[in-house]
Amino acid sequence: MTLPLADLARAPDLIGKEIVSPWLAIDQARVDEFARSTGDSYWIHTDPARAATDSPFKATIAHGFLTLSLLTHFYYECVRVPADDATGLNYGLDKVRFIAPVRVGDRVRARFVLEAVEPRGQGQTMYVFACTVEVEGAAKPALVAMWRNVYLTAAPVRAQAALAPGITAKGIARRAERESRQAEALRANLARRKAQVRVREDGG
Numbered sequence: 001m002t003l004p005l006a007d008l009a010r011a012p013d014l015i016g017k018e019i020v021s022p023w024l025a026i027d028q029a030r031v032d033e034f035a036r037s038t039g040d041s042y043w044i045h046t047d048p049a050r051a052a053t054d055s056p057f058k059a060t061i062a063h064g065f066l067t068l069s070l071l072t073h074f075y076y077e078c079v080r081v082p083a084d085d086a087t088g089l090n091y092g093l094d095k096v097r098f099i100a101p102v103r104v105g106d107r108v109r110a111r112f113v114l115e116a117v118e119p120r121g122q123g124q125t126m127y128v129f130a131c132t133v134e135v136e137g138a139a140k141p142a143l144v145a146m147w148r149n150v151y152l153t154a155a156p157v158r159a160q161a162a163l164a165p166g167i168t169a170k171g172i173a174r175r176a177e178r179e180s181r182q183a184e185a186l187r188a189n190l191a192r193r194k195a196q197v198r199v200r201e202d203g204g
Contacts, residue, residue: 003078003079003080003081004017004019004078004079004080005079005080005114005127006080006081006083008085008086008125008151008153011114011117011125011127012117014114015114015115015116015117016113016114016115017113017114018111018112018113019078019079019111019112019113019114020078020109020110020111020112021074021075021077021078021109021110021111021112022077022078022109023107023108023109023136024070024073024074024107024108024109025105025106025107026062026102026103026104026105026106026107026108027104027105028048028060028104030062030066031045031046031060031061031062031063031066031104032046034062034063034065034066034069035063038063038065040063040065044057044060044061045060045061045062045063046060047060048060048104057101057103059103059104059105060103060104061101061102061103061104062101062102062103062104062106064098064143067098067102067108067133067142067143068093068096068098068133068143068145070108070110070133071110071131071133071145071147072090074109074110074112074133075110075112078110078112079112079129085153086151086152086153087151087152087153088149088150088151089149089150089151089152090147090148090149091126091148091149091150092148093145093146093147093148094145094146094148095144095145095146096143096144096145097143097144097145098142098143099140099141099142099143099144100135100138100140100141100142101142102133102135102142106135106136106138107135107136108133108134108135108136108142109133109134109136110131110132110133110134111131111132111133111134112129112130112131113129113130114127114128114129115128115129115130115146116128120150123152123153124150124151124152124153125150125151125153126148126149126150127148127149127150127151128146128147128148129146129147129148129149130144130146131143131144131145131146131147132144
């Protein structure tokens, strides 16, 4: 299946349109793994027996940051996966709000709306998404946030010349080579991070 943002050139056509991910079930194993990874083993997340009696939610719940981190998973499922045409970087989030708990056993999914595409020069473009993570059957969403991603591409030499007309052709070529090396290093770093995630998911 071709994802909506597989071709970055199509991004302006997607502004204002909603993209919805498949459902994902939250189980205790995922919550426990997140607790180990972050050092947050608060009993409301990790002790089902106690949570059943002492928690106001009567069940263990996912960490808010776990639910937030799943935006990447949902993004890869319904918006865009990493590709060689550009390097995607998480720039940050605005207005994050954790509205309702996600109980272990719940199913969640994300809704993405592309709010803006902001060129930043030298092969960089910012994509701003309004994100909602909803819980199946719940009246309120688990969280809402504005998410900013930057994609880096190799800027054409002519575009760079327009940005800096005083630089010689040789200087422009050196800059293009340097930026290409930087982009390649970022892509390699992203590949290493993906490999580390796969190892953790495989239990390595």
